[in-house]
């Protein structure tokens with residue numbers, strides 16, 4: 001059974017479709033990338049899965065449980081974590097305390113105590129390589145480190161499904177390598193399925209097991225990265241906004 005099943009999912013804003021009837025299955029244990037031109041509906045789709053938006057119609061199922069009508073909070077407790085594009089750490093807390101919030105409020109089965117949450121936070125910081133900065137005030141982290149902290153915070157909630165939105169945008173080459181290694185390590189050691197919206201094609205090609213392409217809110221094609229990146233329809237969709245899909249960062 002796929003861990004995530006989308007059936008004809010739609011999200012309209014004022015009558016305009018941002019997500020326009022998406023049906024797809026994500027198999028367990030994969031890094032499943034979702035790409036597509038700016039405005040294609042990628043972020044809206046992630047927000048609809050995570051309950052930040054209510055679907056206009058259609059069905060979202062995780063591990064056989066219909067989560068379509070659940071609140072964002074209830075969806076987190078089903079083991080679905082997310083990292084949004086803009087990190088929003090709590091400035092008054094340390095790196096470790098920020099990571100612990102994910103364990104206190106995001107854990108399947110309910111809220112955990114502070115001590116337990118800090119243990120989960122330490123494990124997550126270790127996994128993403130931020131242990132040596134655990135006691136830093138969060139304001140001393142750069143953008144790349146803040147994104148990694150967001151990832152640690154999501155992981156501390158022990159998700160089975162992790163939704164990532166453009167976590168590699170705007171990184172320098174060294175930071176990009178670092179992020180790619182972290183995502184790979186997370187997939188290999190945290191027993192988590194990753195659904196990953198990304199514009200940095202070099203990273204998608206290197207990491208994704210499967211790629212789905214959204215265009216105008218619809219699923220255009222999906223398959224292995226090598227097949228999808230060479231598909232004429234995909235190249236054409238990106239050419240519409242003046243960037244080639246093979247170029248290493250269309251639109252980012």
Ligand SMILES: Nc1ncnc2c1ncn2[C@@H]1O[C@H](COP(=O)(O)OP(=O)(O)OP(=O)(O)O)[C@@H](O)[C@H]1O
Nearest residue numbers: 013017018019036037038039040041042043044045
């Ligand atoms: N809260 C909102 N209210 C109204 N329209 C929205 C809202 N969020 C997104 N949209 C519209 O829905 C469409 C899809 O936007 P979305 O942000 O999902 O695209 P995206 O694929 O993530 O793009 P990008 O690659 O630029 O991040 C766009 O036309 C956008 O303007």
Ligand SMILES: [Mg+2]
Nearest residue numbers: 042043044165
């Ligand atoms: Mg987006």
